[in-house]
Amino acid sequence: MDCNEWHLPSKPSPLICASVVNMADDLPSVLVLGPPIVFTYYERRFSENFHFLKPWESSIPLHEFLTTYAGSVKAVFDSPKCPVTKDILQNIPELRFIMTSSTGVDHIDLHECKRRGVKVANVGSIFSEDVADTAVGLLIDVLRRISAANRFVKAANWHQKGDYPLGHKLSGRRIGIVGMGSIGLDVAKRLNAFGCIISYTSRNKKPHLEFPFYPHIQELAAKCEILIICCALTDQTRHMIDRTVMLTLGRNGIIINIARGGIINEKDLVECLLKQEIAGAGLDVYENEPNVPEELFDLDNVVMMPHHAAFTEESMRHVYEIVVANLDAFFSNKPLMLDVI
């Protein structure tokens, strides 16, 4: 996704021009790219400590903005919405620090950062619990039809139509975790307490885990009824969950995706759901957000969220604190928390 496409206003307002050019105060300048969601919630408080350059409020293209206003900026606050490419880095040659609001750093050209002596820090695994909670919530919702039941009751159908269809049991089900990082582990811990039978695939077997490990997704799908996608999106994982995997999972199969949309072949997923070749899906992420497959809108066995698995008031507060602490540390020449390089 090109960050020029994101929240770009049609023309600059007086306020926007002021925010771009007013660097008269003594606060350290930080270029914001994305912008991170936490910035929209905490901008006022962030602004007590830093002066922010906000290219999305400007009408000029990003590259021109960078050369015009940000050529001397030393710190960037970024989200995965705006990849930090070699090209962008060339336009801000004085840059020494990138703070990303995410756990993943695959949107940043780390090789070029290292070459230029740019430090990078992320927010660690602070989203893992919230994302794992959402994965479990989506799974229970799909199995027990909670969203659809809520709609049924609130449409005053219970009194009129009588009994509601039965759901399916979670406890004791065979769950395959795809990617046993911090989020995958938190999902496994939770579902283990429901009496589920956990197994997983991951880049490597985790020697400290007793859950069965299958190196290939096809093997995992053959052993499970439910797949929970928790891995990073890479060249290796893109479209890893395709029609073949779904057919192996079978007619009782359920897929939960709280990772990245591109890990699933969305066209295949829509086809398998419409043909009832799998039983349901809980989706927080999509291949082309915020566009989602409209063919799924009428399916009660598909529960959809708007890429929100990580976003709670508590996690935003935590991200805010880490970002402020790291930017403070950078501008004070103190050690960074959670530095990646």
Add this chain to the structure above:
Amino acid sequence: MDCNEWHLPSKPSPLICASVVNMADDLPSVLVLGPPIVFTYYERRFSENFHFLKPWESSIPLHEFLTTYAGSVKAVFDSPKCPVTKDILQNIPELRFIMTSSTGVDHIDLHECKRRGVKVANVGSIFSEDVADTAVGLLIDVLRRISAANRFVKAANWHQKGDYPLGHKLSGRRIGIVGMGSIGLDVAKRLNAFGCIISYTSRNKKPHLEFPFYPHIQELAAKCEILIICCALTDQTRHMIDRTVMLTLGRNGIIINIARGGIINEKDLVECLLKQEIAGAGLDVYENEPNVPEELFDLDNVVMMPHHAAFTEESMRHVYEIVVANLDAFFSNKPLMLDVI
């Protein structure tokens, strides 16, 4: 609730008359009261082993039906929809066994059964896992706004309206379990794995549990943000959760009820939710089912189900197996499973 009000057709059909009077086969006769939901799903298979008398398919009042057709019946298959009172028992003097489709037996006059030498069996705690799963699902749904988010995405609002409001974190929250029986324990086990801080109230402290115990609901509410109602409905627990408890829980308070509607003062609950004196509720049960408080229909922070926490295809199958095994045992003079008296 009077079982005469439940599913009573306006006039008997030829099929109905046949089902009442056709006792020509040699199968043992069982009077069905309620009827249990499992009976509606498994009637055909049940009928391979037993001949059923179904008063709800008759146009005559229950008492008349009992004296006319069921005076000699030895076994009843019942659900909590139809209380087995002293009055009913007097009309079926040959009765020797009541099989209820529920865990609770508070709808059966056990004292009178004992006096008359009528054995009673229930289905044990087979619903506990499904009910506990639903409690956790409702809680995550309320905190993370899953049902509302699903509606938001499926109404094509994400693209148009942009970011969705933040939810609230589950992990680490202070949870109070009201009633530490089989279901309460299953809820506690699950939420413990989410890193929640569990405490409970119950008739008695459970010596084998390390979770803090508070003998009074007010003490528990003062220590917690979330109450999960898992106790039986008794004279002591009726309206136990009232406005005083809710105000003690406070503005961040959430109440989940998967037990019985009458444990909560529903009028107080509606008032506290409308005035935002508590933060939300997840409700599977209501005081006057299937009537539900319509004032809650527009609240995204209230997630409602139609008394379905226990009902999965798997639990129905399990109930079917236990009921058939127990009726078989009774008619063969073999020991009953899960007999209560």
